[in-house]
Amino acid sequence: MDHQEEKVKLFGMWASPYVLKVKWALSIKGVEYEYLEEDLRNKSDDLLEHNPVHKKVPVLLYHGKPVAESDVIVEFVDEAWSHRGGRILPGDPYERAMARFWVRFVHDKLSPPIWKWFTTAPGEDQEAARGASVEQLQVLEELLAVGGKEFFAGESVGLVDLSLGAMAYVVPMYEEIVGVRLVTEERFPSLSAWMGRFLGSPPVKDHPPPVERLIPRYRAMREAFLKMG
Template identity: 45%
Template sequence: MAEDHEVVVFGVWGSAYSRRVETALKLKGVPYKYIEEDLSKKSPSLLKYNPIHKKIPVLVHNGKPIVESLVILEYIDETWQGGYPLLMPKDPYQRALARFWTKFIDDKCVPAILNAFRGEEQEREKAGEELAELLKLLEKELEEKRFFGGENIGMVDIAANVIGFSLGAFEEASGVKLMTREKFPKLCNWRDEFMSNSAAIKENIGPSREKFISFLRNYLRNK
């Protein structure tokens, strides 16, 4: 059985949240078994390991499930500390800031990205303006750093894959550019370097991103 493996990930190919978990495992060099879920017909294993939310991603480590992507990222960071640098800063204050920005991305940026590409035109424009204000805050937070985590990809960078993966895919599928280099040069540089940084990102996000763009083009054409 797949669950007999030491580390198992239940996910969905088009989910930025699934990609977060796989990115962290690849960066840490942790072997794992990936199981693709059909959310229209959730598997008994998914319901067994996440009976409360019944959502992906789920990480199962030695038979014990961990759910919610940000919680899983911290678990991975604390469990496999050799090799790749820690995803979370050691300093308590910096660690608190990292948690703040990951929550900011999920609670504020993700809804704005989705709303900017669906609904009526007036609603999309309003969401696009809101997203621009949120991106300004991330642009400022980057300052002159290579990544949000400094010289290495960290927790905030992996959480911000919704910008490199999801926002970029929505822009390519719709032809509407919301994060331009003129307005957000630092974020664009971050996105380009993050998306092409290593096999952990390129092999994990790249193929799924192209498939996601094709899916979104069909979705936006037929909505």
């Protein structure tokens, strides 16, 4: 069957960075799809049917077959439309393994301290979280600085860029809400430049993050965590 005739649907939610990541991957490949917005407080029967394990978005529907979890979906998109658009995963097996390694780094080592810094009141705990965040950001700064790459994948957006993509717009929002800078051009020149390049890249310009709607949402999240603390 011609790939252009494939029926592709994406179940998502406007504020989810994971859904946005999948939209960016689909944009890189030039894949047309039907987008279905979900109310996560009142999940549709279709979403529950297609993702009965996690009951979350994103879910990609391909020929009626569901693919769940954003990282899995991104790799699937790269393979299913391997003949179209740019490569998301490197072709070399070692480089592909390293890309997956850095995706895990984002999930396991980078995101947790940044989230803790954002949701903790000023004091020793927040400073400790900030220090841990800076330490992990420095790892990425050095990785990106080697060879002076435009993106983590080289000259175009790839798997690691997509996994880090939310950081490019979420961290500045966190900084605005908390009132403290985390990523400065002086300390992280390569990372700062990458954030600007990523937000200006074609897939992101096709699907820009809804920052104006997200700021009050994240502000309310922080206030809720501070009240619990």
